[in-house]
Amino acid sequence: MTTFVIESHFRLQEWVAEERGYFRDEGLDYEFRELIRSTEGQHHNKVNEGAFQSIEKGRKADVSCACHWTVNVAASNGHAKLYADVYSVAPSGIFVPADSKIRTPSDLAGVPISVGFGSHYSTIQALEPYLAPDDINLTFEDGMLFRRMELLFEGKSEAAALFNGPYYFAEQLGYRKIIDTTFMIASMINGDPAPEDIKRYFRALKKAQRDIDLRPELYTRYYRNEFPERFHAAMDTRRWGPGERIVFEPYSREIYEQSFDWIEKHGIFSDGTMGDGAYDKATVAFGRI
The missing domain is CATH 3.40.190.10 (Periplasmic binding protein-like II)
Incomplete structure (x- = not known):
């Protein structure tokens, strides 16, 4: 069995789950990699490369995420699988x-x-x-x-x-x-991690989401982990909000098809690059977490 690779997603949940030991409590054999953080924030400063391009190249974490429009198209092209048991919402x-x-x-x-x-x-x-x-x-x-x-x-x-x-x-x-x-974010599965490991991962994040909902002021300090250090002196994360919230409800066929239709009508991707838009081919779900 391979080690499950976790990365932070520019949100609080992974950091809280790591601090509170929720991944270990769920029995997940994992490695936590700070793939987003860098001293000067280079990960967020790759000009002319967005989430779709990084998905095309292949991401290292077993589960990652991006805006749901991008994940729709990437999954439709077979670059990843949209994990349809959850979604999240970012301010x-x-x-x-x-x-x-x-x-x-x-x-x-x-x-x-x-x-x-x-x-x-x-x-x-x-x-x-x-x-x-x-x-x-x-x-x-x-x-x-x-x-x-x-x-x-x-x-x-x-x-x-x-x-x-x-x-x-x-x-x-x-x-x-x-x-x-404010917009929706979808999770995607990279490679072929064990379904039970994915459920363990999200059960840990569900506990972290509960903690953030209850006492967000205890955890907003984690934003500093992903900001370039040149900004730290001016940041007062005590004043900041909880940020992205994971919603433990299905990213349904209806949501997927409406979003895919919106992208197509706006011509954001050129002809032939969107894939066939088939929900059953693009998504995977393992049931309630």
């Missing part, structure tokens, strides 16, 4: 400097919005009720998470899409949220 928003003239979503017409290959879906989805497609101006040039956050802080970006830790950091420093773009 996200479009932020501008405090002194910006931008006050409403409509004011973002034509304004370059710094996004990543992944957060752009939620940005489009949130702005559609306010702006025509041609007025939504997304820029990917500096789209990786920490870089676009840093450029916003340096006054070099008019607006940026931020989620989880950077979302709270921007709030702490007084940046204004113009619109909420």
Whole structure:
């Protein structure tokens, strides 16, 4: 039996489960790797590479995650299996400097919005009720998470899409949220880990989610583990929220098909690159956790 590889996912649950011993309590033979963390945050600063590209290359953890739109298409192409017994929801928003003239979503017409290959879906989805497609101006040039956050802080970006830790950091420093773009995240299975190990892993995360729900202030310190060290002195994670929340409900066929249809109608992937969109081929589920 191979060792189950766990990585943090820029959220609190894996860190809490590790600290509290929940993975061990579930009998999981595992290795915890800090694959996201690096001193300068390089993992989040690979220009022109988003979640889909990293999934294509192959991820090292047995279970990983990304925005559900990307996981849908990646799984439809056979790059991974969407694990359909759970999903999660990440707080996200479009932020501008405090002194910006931008006050409403409509004011973002034509304004370059710094996004990543992944957060752009939620940005489009949130702005559609306010702006025509041609007025939504997304820029990917500096789209990786920490870089676009840093450029916003340096006054070099008019607006940026931020989620989880950077979302709270921007709030702490007084940046204004113009619109909420909260989005769903799907889990995916890489390779062929044992189904029981996957269930052990998520049972541990379920216990961690309960702890975070009960006393989030005890665990927000873990955001520091995944931020580049150059930001640490300014961070007051005591003021930050619990971030991404794991929902232990199925990512259903209906959700999958609606999301896949939305991606297709918006032409985000070119013809022939989306796969056939068959839910039964793209997903796997092992029942209630």
